[in-house]
Amino acid sequence: MTDMTIASKGFTYAAFESAAMTRLIEDTARAWLRSFGVNSPQASQRMINALRDALAEDSIAASDRASMQDILDQAAHDAIASWLAQVTGEHNCHGSSRFSMLRCAFLSANRDGIWSEHFLDAKRDHRDLGMALSVQMMLPTPGLVACEMPRQSLERRAS
Amino acid sequence: MTEAANTPAKGTIPAERSEDAFCDPTVKLRGPGVGSRRIFLFGASIAATAYAAWLMTDVLGADQLTIMEMVVVAFFTINFAWISLSFFTGIVGLVLRGLKLDAITLKRLKPIARKGRLRSKNVVVIPVYNEDPNRVFAGLRASYESLAATGELDAFHFFVLSDTRDPDIWIAEEMAWAKACSDLNARGKIFFRRRAENTERKSGNLKEFCETYAANYDHMIVFDADSVMSGEAMVNMAYLMENNPDAGIIQSPPQPTGRQTLFARILQFISRVHGPTMSAGLSFWCMGSSNYWGHNAIIRTKAFIECCGLPVLSGKPPMGGHILSHDFVEAAFMRKAGWRCWLIPQLEGSWEELPPNLIDFAIRDRRWCQGNMQHARLMVAPGFKPLSRLHFFMGVMSFVSSPLWLLLLLSSTIATLQNTQLTYSFFPGQFTMFPQWPVDRSFEMLVLLIFTIGMLVLPKIISILMVCLGRDRKQYGGVMVLASGLLETLYSALQAPIMMMLHSQFVFSVLTGNQVGWDAQERDDAGVPFKAALKTHRTIIVIGVVWGAIAVFVDTAFFWWLSPILAGLVLSPWLTHYSSSLAIGKAARRMKLFVTPEEYDSPEELRALARINAESGDDDVKDGLLRLIEDPYANALHSALLPVRKPDARTAIEIGIIYEKLARLGVESLTRDEKLLILSWPVKPLDQIMAGRDHITAEGPKPAS
Numbered sequence: 030m031t032d033m034t035i036a037s038k039g040f041t042y043a044a045f046e047s048a049a050m051t052r053l054i055e056d057t058a059r060a061w062l063r064s065f066g067v068n069s070p071q072a073s074q075r076m077i078n079a080l081r082d083a084l085a086e087d088s089i090a091a092s093d094r095a096s097m098q099d100i101l102d103q104a105a106h107d108a109i110a111s112w113l114a115q116v117t118g119e120h121n122c123h124g125s126s127r128f129s130m131l132r133c134a135f136l137s138a139n140r141d142g143i144w145s146e147h148f149l150d151a152k153r154d155h156r157d158l159g160m161a162l163s164v165q166m167m168l169p170t171p172g173l174v175a176c177e178m179p180r181q182s183l184e185r186r187a188s
Numbered sequence: 189m190t191e192a193a194n195t196p197a198k199g200t201i202p203a204e205r206s207e208d209a210f211c212d213p214t215v216k217l218r219g220p221g222v223g224s225r226r227i228f229l230f231g232a233s234i235a236a237t238a239y240a241a242w243l244m245t246d247v248l249g250a251d252q253l254t255i256m257e258m259v260v261v262a263f264f265t266i267n268f269a270w271i272s273l274s275f276f277t278g279i280v281g282l283v284l285r286g287l288k289l290d291a292i293t294l295k296r297l298k299p300i301a302r303k304g305r306l307r308s309k310n311v312v313v314i315p316v317y318n319e320d321p322n323r324v325f326a327g328l329r330a331s332y333e334s335l336a337a338t339g340e341l342d343a344f345h346f347f348v349l350s351d352t353r354d355p356d357i358w359i360a361e362e363m364a365w366a367k368a369c370s371d372l373n374a375r376g377k378i379f380f381r382r383r384a385e386n387t388e389r390k391s392g393n394l395k396e397f398c399e400t401y402a403a404n405y406d407h408m409i410v411f412d413a414d415s416v417m418s419g420e421a422m423v424n425m426a427y428l429m430e431n432n433p434d435a436g437i438i439q440s441p442p443q444p445t446g447r448q449t450l451f452a453r454i455l456q457f458i459s460r461v462h463g464p465t466m467s468a469g470l471s472f473w474c475m476g477s478s479n480y481w482g483h484n485a486i487i488r489t490k491a492f493i494e495c496c497g498l499p500v501l502s503g504k505p506p507m508g509g510h511i512l513s514h515d516f517v518e519a520a521f522m523r524k525a526g527w528r529c530w531l532i533p534q535l536e537g538s539w540e541e542l543p544p545n546l547i548d549f550a551i552r553d554r555r556w557c558q559g560n561m562q563h564a565r566l567m568v569a570p571g572f573k574p575l576s577r578l579h580f581f582m583g584v585m586s587f588v589s590s591p592l593w594l595l596l597l598l599s600s601t602i603a604t605l606q607n608t609q610l611t612y613s614f615f616p617g618q619f620t621m622f623p624q625w626p627v628d629r630s631f632e633m634l635v636l637l638i639f640t641i642g643m644l645v646l647p648k649i650i651s652i653l654m655v656c657l658g659r660d661r662k663q664y665g666g667v668m669v670l671a672s673g674l675l676e677t678l679y680s681a682l683q684a685p686i687m688m689m690l691h692s693q694f695v696f697s698v699l700t701g702n703q704v705g706w707d708a709q710e711r712d713d714a715g716v717p718f719k720a721a722l723k724t725h726r727t728i729i730v731i732g733v734v735w736g737a738i739a740v741f742v743d744t745a746f747f748w749w750l751s752p753i754l755a756g757l758v759l760s761p762w763l764t765h766y767s768s769s770l771a772i773g774k775a776a777r778r779m780k781l782f783v784t785p786e787e788y789d790s791p792e793e794l795r796a797l798a799r800i801n802a803e804s805g806d807d808d809v810k811d812g813l814l815r816l817i818e819d820p821y822a823n824a825l826h827s828a829l830l831p832v833r834k835p836d837a838r839t840a841i842e843i844g845i846i847y848e849k850l851a852r853l854g855v856e857s858l859t860r861d862e863k864l865l866i867l868s869w870p871v872k873p874l875d876q877i878m879a880g881r882d883h884i885t886a887e888g889p890k891p892a893s
Contacts, residue, residue, distance in 0.1 A: 126832050132828070136820055167828065174400070
C-alpha cells in the first residue's frame with residue numbers, strides 16, 4: 030500500500046502526518062531494514078506502509094508505550110515477524126530469541142542481496158526463501174533435559 | 189587376584205552395568221594380578237626406602253646421631269619414599285614398553301579393532317574462560333574434521349561451555365561459533381552457551397551443563413581450551429566405554445605439543461620420551477582405580493551426574509569452600525560409587541599445550557597447588573577407596589615435597605654447621621683403654637648419592653636410550669636424542685631448585701590463607717624479558733647467595749655438595765629468560781634438539797590446527813560492543829543467544845545511564861562491567877544510541893545498525 034492509496038481512502042492518518050512523523054517513520058524503517066541487511070526501495074516502501082498502516086489502524090495500544098518510537102518499533106517488529114511466519118510456516122516468530130535467530134538466518138542467506146526484494150512482500154512465493162532460511166538457521170543448544178546433579182557428602186558412604 | 193575379583197560387591201552397581209552380553213571381549217578392560225602388582229610396587233618402594241633410610245642413618249650416625257641429623261634422616265626418608273614410588277612406576281613402565289605389553293591385560297599390545305559402528309551418543313565439551321576464541325575453535329575444528337574422517341560423526345556433538353567474563357572475548361566466541369557451524373556445515377552439531385553466573389569455576393560450568401543438556405548424551409569427552417584429539421582416539425574411547433559398562437572414566441594420556449619456546453620444547457620432548465613410560469607404569473598398578481586429569485578423558489554422563497556433584501568444604505578458602513581441583517575428586521567419587529577409572533596409555537592422538545615459559549608454568553602450578561592442598565582434607569574423608577586417597581596424597585606431595593626437600597637441605601646445612609663446631613671426642617662415655625676413632629663414611633655417602641640420583645634419573649635415562657635404540661628414533665632427532673636427553677637432564681637439574689623454592693612459597697602461601705584468582709593460561713609463545721625474570725626471582729637469588737656464603741663458611745666441601753642447587757637458584761633469571769626464548773627454541777629445532785614425533789611428522793589434526801590458526805591469524809578479538817553496534821549479523825546472533833528475560837526497573841535505569849554515557853563519550857569510556865551489563869541485553873543500534881533512546885524490551889528486540 031502506498032501513500033497515495035492511503036490518501037485515496039479519504040480521511041486517513043497519512044493526510045495528517047507531520048514532517049517530523051514522516052522522518053521518524055522513515056528513520057525507523059531504515060533502521061529495521063539495515064538490521065536485516067536489506068537495501069531495496071520496494072522493501073523500504075513496504076516497511077513504511079506497514080508502519081503507517083499500524084498507526085492508522087491504531088493497532089498498537091499506545092497507552093502502555095513510552096513513546097511514538099516504541100509504537101513504530103513494535104509495529105515494525107510485528108510486521109516482520111508476521112512475514113517471517115508466512116515465509117517459514119512457523120507461528121512462533123514473534124518471540125525475541127526466535128525472531129533474532131530468523132534475523133541471523135536471513136542475514137546469512139541474503140549476503141549477496143538476492144532476497145532483499147522479497148522482504149515483507151506477502152504476495153510472493155517464499156518456498157525457496159523458506160528453504161534458504163532453514164539451511165541457515167543456527168541452533169545454539171540441543172533440547173533441554175533438566176536434571177539435578179546432587180552434591181555429594183563427605184560424611185557418608187555411597188549407597 | 190584379578191581385576192574382576194576386585195569388583196565391588198554386586199548390588200552396589202546398577203543392574204545395567206553388569207549386562208555386558210553384547211560387549212566386545214577383545215577390548216574388555218581387565219587384567220590379572222591387581223593385588224600382586226600393588227604388593228610388588230609398594231613392597232619394592234618400601235624396601236628401597238628402608239634401605240636408603242638405613243644407609244643415611246649409617247652415614248650420619250657413624251659418630252652418633254644428633255637431633256638435627258635425626259631430622260635430616262626423617263625428611264630424607266619421606267622424600268625418598270616419594271622418589272622411590274615414582275622410580276618403580278617408571279621401571280615397570282619401561283619393562284612394559286620394552287616387551288610391548290598392554291599395561292592392563294599384560295598381553296601383547298595391539299591396536300583397538302572396533303566391531304561395528306558406535307551405538308552411543310557422545311558429546312565433546314569444551315569449558316572455556318576468557319580463552320582466545322580463535323585457538324579454542326581451531327582445536328574444535330581440527331578435532332571435528334578428524335572425527336568426520338572416521339565416519340562416526342553422527343555419534344558426536346560438540347559443545348562450547350563459555351564462562352567468559354571479558355565482553356570482547358564473549359562476542360568473539362559467539363562469532364567464532366557461528367563461523368565454525370557455517371564453515372563445517374555443522375548446524376545442530378556444534379553448540380554454544382554462555383553461563384550468566386560463573387559460580388564454582390570450571391566444575392560449576394560442567395555442573396550447569398550436566399543439569400541442562402548432558403542427559404542427551406551417554407558419554408562426554410572433556411576438552412581443555414587447548415585440547416586437540418584425533419577422531420580415532422575419540423571413537424576408540426567411546427567404543428571402550430560402550431564395551432566396558434562398569435567404566436566411569438577413561439583417561440587418555442595427553443601429549444604436550446605446539447609450543448616452540450625452548451622451555452616448552454624441552455618439556456614436550458621429555459613428556460614424549462618418558463611420559464609413556466610413566467603412564468604405562470601408573471596404569472599397571474592403578475588399573476581400574478586410575479585418576480582423572482580433568483581433560484582429554486571420556487566420562488559416563490549418567491554416572492557423573494549421579495555421583496560427582498562436588499561438596500563444598502567447610503571453612504574459608506583456600507583450604508575450604510568450593511573444590512578447585514575437581515578432577516581428582518570426581519574420580520574419587522566415581523570410585524566410591526563403584527565405577528572404574530582407567531588410564532589407557534596406548535590411546536594416541538590426544539594433545540594439549542604447555543605454558544610457554546617458566547613463569548607461566550609457575551602461575552599454573554600456583555593455581556594447582558591451591559587445589560591440590562585442599563585435597564589434604566579429602567584424604568581422610570570417609571568412604572573413599574584407598575587408591576583414591578593415595579591419588580590425593582600424591583597430588584598433595586607433588587607440591588609439599590618441595591618444602592620437605594628444602595627443609596632437608598636446610599637441616600643438612602644446620603647439621604653440618606653443628607658438626608663443624610664440635611670437637612671430636614676420642615674417649616666418649618665411660619673410661620676405656622681404647623680410643624674411638626672417627627669413622628670414614630665417604631664411600632657409603634657416595635653409594636647413597638648414586639642410589640638417590642639413580643632413582644631420580646635412571647628411568648628417564650633408560651627411556652631416552654630406548655628411544656635412541658628404537659626404530660623411530662628419527663622422529664626424535666636421530667642420535668641427537670642423546671644430546672637432547674643430556675641437555676634436558678642438565679636443564680631439569682637447574683630448574684628443580686627454582687621450582688623447589690617456588691612450590692615452597694606456594695605451599696606457605698596457601699597454608700597462610702592466601703588465595704589465587706582465576707585467569708586464563710598463556711597460550712602463545714610468550715617470552716620473559718630479563719628484567720621481569722630478575723624481578724620474579726630476586727628473592728630466590730638472594731637466598732641462593734646467602735645460602736652459598738653460609739655453606740662456604742661452614743665447610744667448603746659442603747658448598748660444593750650444595751653447588752648444583754645454589755647454581756639453579758643464582759642462575760634462575762638467566763634460566764627463565766633464555767629458556768623462554770622463541771628464537772633459541774627454533775634454533776634447537778634446526779639442530780634436531782628436543783624433536784618430537786609431532787614436530788617431525790605432524791599428524792593431520794595438528795596440521796589442521798596450524799592451518800586453521802594461520803587462517804584466523806588476522807581475526808583478532810575486537811571491541812565486542814562496537815561490533816554489535818556496527819554489524820547487524822553479530823547483533824542478531826548475540827540477541828539470539830541471550831536468554832529470554834526482562835530487566836527489572838533498576839537494571840533498566842542502569843542500562844539507560846550506560847547508553848547515555850556511550851552516546852556522549854564513546855565506547856572507550858565504558859568499563860568492562862558496564863559493557864558486560866549492556867551486552868547482557870539486546871544491544872541497540874548506533875542511530876538509536878546517538879538519538880539517546882534508552883528503551884529495551886524483552887518482547888521485541890530493537891533493530892540493529
